[in-house]
Amino acid sequence: MKVGSCDANYDDSDSKISAFCSFKKYIMQSYYAKYENLLDSDFQDFIGQELPFGMCEVLPHDLSLVLKLSILHWNLIGHGSHRHLTSSIRVNIKPESISELPTHHCEVIIIERLPSGVFADPFELQHLLQRGVYSNIAVFGDTNLESPSFLSNRSAVEVHMDIGHNLFLRHAEEFNINVEIPLHARYPPLNENGYWEVKFGVPDLFMRCSVEGKSHDESCLYKVSEITGSKLTYGTVVWKIPSGMKTSTRANI
Template structure:
């Protein structure tokens, strides 16, 4: 049952990527409108906000890193096969702002001649479920709030035109380093024998 949409309206929403390179934080900041009934309603109910993030192919969230959310009383659960992350947050009567930080990593992209690929993270969903504190039933009332914000992540990738040059340089570097190690070992081995004599 979807109710109380007016009580849990948002006055501010920001959905952005923070950080650099392949390790980022997807930060969602939400501020409630502070409806006159908000404090009274939340005092009489157990309310929980559930933020659902939909991660496209090429981006994942490490379940071990998400353990840091538990310390902030945010409970994440990840289903990596469908790239969905849920974050559950208790809503208190003095909660005016909710900030969710989700650690993300980019996967190695395919080679591309443009040096970058753009991945769009779809808009999240926000559900709020509430149950009266004095009720013995487990029935919740649900509120859904549209978080219509997309985020684009430009991820650097290798240029397919450079494949041959990179392969040759890597191969020659490997041979040089291997020869250097062998010659260095032989030199120190001879030096050690001469000292023993």
Template sequence: MDSQRRRSVLALIFICCAISSTSSNQAGTNYRDSDEFFNSDSICISDHYIMESYFTRHTSLDDSEFRNFLLLQQCSDKVPTQDSNIVPLTSLIQHRNITGEGSHRNLLTSIKIQFLHHSESEFRELVIVERLPLGVFADPFELQSLQKRSVFSDVSVFGDTNLELPSFRSNRSVVEIHVEISSRDYENGKIRLKLPLHARYQPLDDSGYSRVEFGEPDLFLCSSHVQNQRHEQRRCLVLSIGRLKTESRSVFWDIPAGIRGHTEYVSALTFAAAVLSAFSILVASVLSLKVESCKNAKQS
């Protein structure tokens, strides 16, 4: 009886190991396939913004879901375009840093792009998708003013755009920036961007700071958007899909946060200030009533 039970347990363990190894192999194959796609193929979207197409199907930003979304947007037609001989030599984030002070900072990014052939290219727009970490947001109205000043050709914010929510009640947001490029940009291959960002109210932390980390942006080279044509698809070359952490140097922002150990002192001081204020208002009301009664007595 014991030997039969032992055999069944061993058989069950063998089956579980076989299933796990099969699933891991499938996952590894899918990951390699996706990497091959991102290095060789293009996507086709029907909307002006890439993230607009994503958020019509999803309610929040998730990195793995966004990656799967891009895989589903592969161009079905394999007909070569007039720019089929354009091959990206380099798509490199040369420099990336956070500048400024306080809760208002600027994310600086320098991008270098070079191509083998660039004459009469239909890909006239570089699209940068910044997936912001939790606790940081971009003001849509501020970005619109930058667009009016021709800093960007187009820009929009997707995801959680409620600027008043604290960090622990908000979701991630993403900024999609469009920059028009010309033959001169193809030759020089360097584009510099400055994205203004703001910090949300951070949760309590014993260190007094809450650290957020910025990953690399997603880079696409897209054809011009054809307005008033709903079924017209826009072709985009996938230059790079940003990772959660930069390979060369991670970009951090240490945002001030309340210290958990100070909550008791702050609560006690707030309660004392509220009681003192209420008592002062009561005394002032009583004194004003006495003054009014004295004036009425003298007049009578």
């Protein structure tokens, strides 16, 4: 796992730290400040080059020594053009010998990079936030709800889940985080098979911890580079969206 940090006295001459410290709540907000559209290659470059992993000074650098995150399941449920993308993430905390750590508060961040054939309704997500289902949730990218697939760009949903205070000082503990994102199908292009396959990529997992102290307030960002015990790959979750058939359309002309 990778880690980064910023505090109130960061050096803004370092572009990586400046980019990380300047984004407010969301990682994707910082991404779209630099890139116009969501491309997997651009996103990987952004994660690798723009965020200051490896600079946290007050919390453990190697997150895998004290905590493991694993995706238990990742499914698409429901029927018709309205579905829910669900995932269950297990958090496994192992005893940590370091006892002299500052007070800190952590959250898990899940980013679902959606394919262009589906979208998340910002108003639905806002309703979930108002109900307190998540500590923060937002959609970024193409949020035009009326655009068909061939005219739309990709979007991403970023979910923040609170996992509490002093995570690195707890006794051995295991608990699950359940995430459910409502999605809608866009109008698909014609296809000879009568349906259009939309394939989902594996979600990106991060953890951010805010550190409180008399002399500083610091935020440490961890990237979960390897999802423990996961066999998930691109295309594990597929949504077959009904579409008009090219052959039948030609026959009617």
